[in-house]
Amino acid sequence: MATPWSTWLNMCPQSSTTLCVLLIACSCVVSTTIGYDGSMMNALNILPSYTDYFSLTTGTLALNTSSIWLGSAISGLFYGKVTDRWGRRPALFWSAVLTAIAVVIQAAAQNIGMFLAARILIGVGTGASTLAGSVYLAETLPYGWRVWGLGILYDFYYVGGLLSAGITYGTASMGSTWAWRIPSALQGLFSIICILLLPFLPESPRWLAYQGRNEEALEVVALTHANGDREDPIVLAQYREIVETLEWEKSAGETLSLLQTVKTPSSRKRMILSTSVAVIACLSGNNIVSFYLGSMLDNAGITDSTTQLEINIILNVWCLVIALVGTWAITILGRKKMAVISAGLLTVFLFMVGAMTKVYGTSSNTSGIYGTVAAIFLFQGSYSFGWTPLSTLYPPEVLNYSIRSNGMGVYTVVTNAVGLMVTMAFPYALDAIGWKTYMINGAWDVLQFVFVLYYWVETAGKTLEEIDEVIDGTKHSDVPNITMVIEGVAVVNDAAENGSIHRRIKDSTTVATKEV
Known part of the structure; x- marks a missing residue:
């Protein structure tokens, strides 16, 4: 009688290339959903049919927009344990199911309370999906695919953003609530795609090996690396490296607990490295553009809602192209150098946005106004070039197996707590001090640049197990690199x-x- 494992194995593609593409596609729908949401809320905040229906004030506008961050932070508190206990694949499945249900509630919202509750649930689902998806890809993709797989994972944020921008632009002329309900409902499509793909994908080989299911782990390594050839030299090396490193972690007393994330100097350094990505990704100024582009354009002197929606579409195309170029560049430059370049450029351009908004924001100088828009594009491009792919590439790399899921849980909490704070604060800041908001944020970006330059470590050219040598000073396996x-x-x-x-x-x- 066939076991559930053998059934799943028989359903998996026997081509390593096909399997890796499906793994990436399944996980990428997570970031597509998040990108769709960010662009959708950007557009909805411009649409009178949405703002008038809920009678939004500055406070409720910020609350509706930022509530997804609250939900994602909640997921980070417990979903790392779910991912460790039940497996990466089931964790990704149930997070996609929750997101799909929550999207239905959002599209059907009759009042602000119902809309707000749905957005919190969407946040729980997408936060859990990001956690499980990044861990799943990092542990399952072969060495040669990891940069592109994890990098593209968040590049697809802009695929979702582009789709949402186009859809909301198309529905904007509707004279009813369907102008915002249709974009809301279509947000669930990506979770459904994930649910449909998962039956054809295997579990993480590292999770299987940790559970003592070594034969299954070897089979997955063979499938993802060599079209199922268990005798391939690369398969043998990767499998033994996984098993020996996990055995060392167990013998060293490392447990799958939240306490383990701060228990040793190595764990603490890994957590600082991973959570620094969360802070930088949210506090670089990107959240202003992602959620309040309309307010930024108002301050810059562009107040026509149709023009703002058109700029939103073009901006998402620009960011997608730059993020893909950045992912390719990481394969050449490495993680640390890419982070330094991106942090330096976005700091310069954010100061430029602030200065040009001050000079031209209330003027009738058309060249100056569009120069401000160009500065916004350059800033967002600089962010997309480095931090978009690094956001899901670097954190799971620097975390070893014992703390990877819970560490990504902490990463999720920090990301969304910081995101919630800035998403709530920026509308008030833009209203109160306008262009000075960008200057304050730019000064913070200088500190982030210095931190990355002096504290980050390079992880390029190594498997997850070999990164131990960079952080711990020794590799915990005798297998050659x-x-x-x-x-x-x-x-x-x-x-x-x-x-x-x-x-x-x-x-x-x-x-x-x-x-x-």
Whole structure:
């Protein structure tokens, strides 16, 4: 009789390329939903049919927009434990189900309370999906796919943003509440796609190995790396590296608890690195553009709602292209250098936005007004170039298995707590001090730039297990690094749990074989 595992295995594609593409597609719908939501709320905040229906004030406008952050922060408090206990794949499934249900409630909202409750639930679902999706991809994708897989994960934020911008532009002329209900309802489409794809995908091999299901873990590594070939040298190296590192973590007393995230100096450094991404991603000034573009354009001197919606569409296309270029650039520059470049550029352009808003915001100088819009595009492009792909690439990389899920839970809480704060505060700041808001934010960005420059570590060119050497000073497995196997410098030719591992180490003059 077939087991659930064998059934899932038979449903999985046997082509590694196809399987990796499906893994990325399934996880990317998470960020597509979030991007769709951000762009949708940007557009809805411009539409009179939405603002008049709920009789929004500055306070309720900020509350409706930012409530999704509250829901996402809540998910971070408990969903790391769910992901560790039940697996990455089921965790992603149930978060997608919750998001789909919440979207229906939002589209059917009859009053501000119902709309607000739906948005909090959407936040719980998308926050849980981001947590589970990033962990799932980091642990399941092969070494060579990780940058593109995790980088594109959040690049698709702008795919959702573009779709939403186009849809809301099309429904804006409707004279009823359907102008905002239709975009709200279509937000659930991405969660449905995720639910439909998951039956064809395997569980994380690292989660399986931690549960003692080593044969299944080896099978998944073979499927994702070598079209199911269990004897492939790269498969053998990656599998043994996973098993040995997890065995070391268990023997060292590392547990899957929230306390473990701050228990050791190594864990604390990893948490500082991962949560710094959360803070920088939310406090760089990007949230102003993401949710209050209308207010920014009002301050810049562009008040026509149709023009604002058109700029919203163009901005999302621009950011998507730049984010994809940035993801490609990370494969060349690495994580730290990319972060430094992005942080430096966005700081310069945010100061420029503030200065030009001050000079031209209340003037009739058309060139100056559109120059301000150009500065907004340059700022958002600088952010998208680095921080969009790094937001889901760097955090799960620097967290080892024992703290990866709970660490991403903390990351989710910090991201959304900071996001909630700034999303609530920026409308009041823009109303009260206008262009000075950008100057204050720019001064903070200078501090972020210095922190990344001096504290971050580089993780490029390493598997998740090999990153331990960068942070801990030692690798917790005797298996040669995966790049050595790929280049043919080293060979692992036994994957049995208790078998020997042979490495063939080559230099310019000799070939030595040793047993470890």
